[in-house]
Amino acid sequence: MIELKNYTHLIWDWNGTLLNDAWLCVDVMNGMLQERGLPLKTIEEYRELFDFPVKDYYAKLGYDFDTEPFDQVGMEFILRYNQRQAETMLHPEVQEVLARIAAQGFSQNILSAREHNELISETKSVGVFDFFDRIRGLDDHYAHGKIDIGLHLVREMGVPGKKILFIGDTRHDAEVAAALGIDCLLVTNGHQSEDRLLQLGIQLINSLNDII
Numbered sequence: 429m430i431e432l433k434n435y436t437h438l439i440w441d442w443n444g445t446l447l448n449d450a451w452l453c454v455d456v457m458n459g460m461l462q463e464r465g466l467p468l469k470t471i472e473e474y475r476e477l478f479d480f481p482v483k484d485y486y487a488k489l490g491y492d493f494d495t496e497p498f499d500q501v502g503m504e505f506i507l508r509y510n511q512r513q514a515e516t517m518l519h520p521e522v523q524e525v526l527a528r529i530a531a532q533g534f535s536q537n538i539l540s541a542r543e544h545n546e547l548i549s550e551t552k553s554v555g556v557f558d559f560f561d562r563i564r565g566l567d568d569h570y571a572h573g574k575i576d577i578g579l580h581l582v583r584e585m586g587v588p589g590k591k592i593l594f595i596g597d598t599r600h601d602a603e604v605a606a607a608l609g610i611d612c613l614l615v616t617n618g619h620q621s622e623d624r625l626l627q628l629g630i631q632l633i634n635s636l637n638d639i640i
C-alpha cells in the first residue's frame with residue numbers, strides 16, 4: 429500500500445497524468461485515419477490500443493509502413509498535436525492536488541517523453557511551472573529515452589530511491605519506475621485503460637484526488 433508520507437520526492441509524468449490530453453490524441457489521430465480511409469477510434473478503444481513504443485500502436489491502427497514510413501506519420505501526428513496543444517487543460521483536480529502536496533513540503537518534479545522546450549512552455553501556459561523543482565523532457569541531442577533522463581534526474585535529487593515515488597498513467601511509466609528503482613502509482617484516467625494497468629499488479633488510483 430503506497431502512502432505519500434513514506435516519500436519525500438515525487439516524479440510526475442505529464443501527458444495523461446497531469447495534462448488531460450488523451451481526447452486530443454484521439455481527435456488528431458482520427459483526422460489522420462479518416463484521410464487514409466482507416467477505421468476511427470473512440471477514446472475507450474484508444475485506451476486499449478495506445479502503447480510504447482508508439483510504432484506498435486500505429487501498426488495496430490492500420491498504418492502500412494511500406495507505403496508510408498513510420499517516421500513520417502509519427503512526425504505528422506506531433507506537428508498536428510502541437511498546433512492544437514493550447515486546447516488541452518490539466519485534469520480538473522491537478523492544481524489543488526499539486527498545491528496541497530507542495531504545502532506538505534514534498535519536492536515535485538516532472539519526467540516526460542515530451543520534447544523538453546514544449547514541456548516547459550506547456551507547464552507555464554497552464555500555470556503549474558512553479559510547483560516543480562525539476563522538469564525534464566526529451567532532448568534528442570543527448571537523451572535516448574525516458575529511462576536515461578530519469579536516471580540522471582534521480583541522481584540529481586540526491587535521496588535514496590525508496591524516498592521517491594513515480595506517478596504515471598501507462599505501463600511504460602511502470603517500466604521506467606522499475607528501471608529507476610523507485611515505487612510507482614498509476615492513475616486510470618489517462619492514456620491506458622484500467623483493465624490493462626491492472627495486469628501490472630501495481631497500485632492504481634482513479635483520480636489524483638485519491639492520492640491525498
Ligand SMILES: [Mg+2]
Pocket residue numbers: 441442443444445596597598618619
Ligand atoms: Mg503519460
